[in-house]
Amino acid sequence: xxxxxxxxxxxxxxxxxxxxxxxxxxxxxxxxxxxxxxxxxxxxxxxxxxxxxxxxxxxxxxxxxxxxxxxxxxxxxxxxxxxxxxxxxxxxxxxxxxxxxxxxxxxxxxxxxxxx
Amino acid sequence: xxxxxxxxxxxxxxxxxxxxxxxxxxxxxxxxxxxxxxxxxxxxxxxxxxxxxxxxxxxxxxxxxxxxxxxxxxxxxxxxxxxxxxxxxxxxxxxxxxxxxxxxxxxxxxxx
Numbered sequence: 001x002x003x004x005x006x007x008x009x010x011x012x013x014x015x016x017x018x019x020x021x022x023x024x025x026x027x028x029x030x031x032x033x034x035x036x037x038x039x040x041x042x043x044x045x046x047x048x049x050x051x052x053x054x055x056x057x058x059x060x061x062x063x064x065x066x067x068x069x070x071x072x073x074x075x076x077x078x079x080x081x082x083x084x085x086x087x088x089x090x091x092x093x094x095x096x097x098x099x100x101x102x103x104x105x106x107x108x109x110x111x112x113x114x115x116x
Numbered sequence: 117x118x119x120x121x122x123x124x125x126x127x128x129x130x131x132x133x134x135x136x137x138x139x140x141x142x143x144x145x146x147x148x149x150x151x152x153x154x155x156x157x158x159x160x161x162x163x164x165x166x167x168x169x170x171x172x173x174x175x176x177x178x179x180x181x182x183x184x185x186x187x188x189x190x191x192x193x194x195x196x197x198x199x200x201x202x203x204x205x206x207x208x209x210x211x212x213x214x215x216x217x218x219x220x221x222x223x224x225x226x227x228x
Contacts, residue, residue, distance in 0.1 A: 006159070032214060043205060043218045044160070093159045097214075104150050105216070107159035 002028050002098030006108030013084055013115055021079045021111045023050075023094030029074035030096035034105070035067075038091040050077040050094075084115040118143040120208050122219025130227050135196050137222045139206035140188040146208040149189045150216075151180060154203045163204075164191070196226045 003026040013019045023033055031052045036044040048069055049057040056069035066088075068080040081088050091112050095105040119142040129135050141149075147168035152160035166173045166180045166189065173180050177196075182189040193200055206219040 004159075009157075034214065041221075043220045045218075046215065049214060095159075104162040104165050107152070107161065110157070110159045112157070 002026075002096075002106045004094060004096050004106045004108040006094055006111055008111060009109060010112045011114070013113070015085055015115055016083055018080055018082045019084055019113060021081075021092055021094075021113075023077045023079070023096075023108050025075045025096050025098070025106075028096075028098045030077075030098070031074060033071060033077040033094055033096045035069065035077075035079050036093045036095065038093060038110075040091075044093065047079075050079075052077075081113065084113070086115045089113055089115045118146055118208050118217040120206060120217045120219045122206050122222060124222060125220065126223045126225070128225045128227060129196050131196060131198060133196055135193045135200070135224055135226075137191045137204055137206070137224070138188060139190070139208075139219050140186075141208040141217070142187065143208070144184075144187060146210060146217075148209045149180070149182060150207050150209075151178075151191050152205045152207065152218075154205060154221075156202075160205060193224075196224075198226050198228050200224060201226045 005024045007022045033050040035047045038044050047062045050069045050071040052071045071077040093110040095107040122139045150165035153163045154160040164178050164180050177194045179192040203221045203223050205221050207216045209216045
């Protein structure tokens with residue numbers, strides 16, 4: 001089946017630094033990928049829609065300058081958390097819709113970001 | 117926008133028993149309802165989904181029912197096993213759009 005690979009799985013960074021998270025579709029091309037954020041014991045909240053070759057679409061309340069999204073190829077989208085602060089600590093998950101998989105989305109394994 | 121409510125937040129069952137998780141949605145235009153299973157530290161995995169043109173769908177021990185009039189849908193797991201223990205999320209969407217609205221999740225614990 002379709003696989004979405006996310007890297008790294010865990011990252012700890014210092015406050016004020018930037019962190020890049022990669023999301024790759026391994027066996028299919030994805031013109032659109034989605035980035036979610038999940039706080040402990042809470043649901044998934046859509047942050048932004050990543051569009052290959054064009055600007056990302058951000059959900060209301062999500063800071064574009066803080067969460068930079070780049071979708072430079074049909075198999076790779078990156079999320080960069082800039083000037084990270086402890087409140088940015090969260091579980092970040094990407095997803096994509098694979099052809100032939102119906103309407104369901106395939107999620108990556110997530111990245112646990114801890115800002116200290 | 118769509119609002120999806122999910123109950124219960126936690127559910128403990130004995131191995132072999134059935135488990136039922138219920139969700140309601142607010143937007144009658146929603147027509148696609150997937151269920152995801154999320155294990156600790158991992159991303160969600162699609163386990164079953166249903167479109168609004170059917171009332172029930174089954175896949176081995178898992179079934180989903182949809183009542184469009186009442187705007188609610190449920191996940192049924194029969195003969196539960198310890199490996200079914202996880203957090204389950206329901207979601208609602210318009211299938212020709214990309215935006216999913218997730219429920220708050222149900223932590224299912226299957227006791228051996």
